[in-house]
Amino acid sequence: MALKPSFSDEISNLLYAAHGNPINACIQCGTCSGTCPVANYMDQTPRRLIGMINADLKEDVLDCNTYWFCASCYHCTVRCPADIDIAGVMYAVKRYSIWNKTYSEDLVGPKFSEAFVKTIVRTGRSYEPILAPTYMFHFGPKDFFHEAVTASKMMLKGRIPVLPPRIKRLENFKNMIRKIIPLGESS
Template sequence: MDMRLQISPGMLRSEFVSKITELSGQDINLCYQCGKCSAGCPMSFVMDLLPNQIIHSVQLGLTEDVIRSRTPWLCASCLVCTVRCPKGIDIASVMEAVRQISLRKSEDFIDLAGLERGTLAELPAIALVSGFRKLTG
């Protein structure tokens, strides 16, 4: 199987990249992949894409990879990445922008009606709130 990644000018200048830039107010193209954000992230051990990989994927316009990633939802908004970035990129704001774009797509990531009472009682409140926001937004 050919695993090469095809990058096109359209992907690099996609609406997704513009929207992330607009919502976060960050110039993600300043990132030079030093990895300092990921090295300090307290949630990196459960992330499928590390914070620097999210930034890199946004740079490349890999919309689906970013939207499908669990990382923005596991981000604790602690700002460690933001203060560590030598390029002054507010990575936490980029994570928030990804969450906003994802919610606006109104896709079903949580089927609230299908969850059992016991599961509902144990879920983090923010997971339920995000589900409700999708249904009411």
């Protein structure tokens, strides 16, 4: 009978688009945490997150905000002495959380990620008027009004298109994406 993969194996398997060494090569040096510009806002530092994945602490990993707060700046990835793609690990945990629906409903990150991917898959381009509602309502009334006014001005000046732009050869693009992520009927 086939053995069920451990959580760390599942995350490693999701790193299919990444390069570099496997996460169990981590030497816990802390370079990633020291270099991360948003580590102060994370529940667990990148170093701790990698250690928790390697220890198969699945619930603790999925409960923390670390991977949703990652800004994908890749500072950690280029500086890791063990050549681990830490930014890729953050994406892998996000994917795992979205596909298994383990995220908290009040988080903006998962809704934004899903809306972003759907927009990209439908048209090949990002489109702010569809993405904005995923996070605008989390602003207070003053910031919400400020953002709405700014967006309207940008639209009037042609900086945001009125209709979603589409790339040429969209079907080719979708076929390429299908090789990376499963596309639902709505996509």
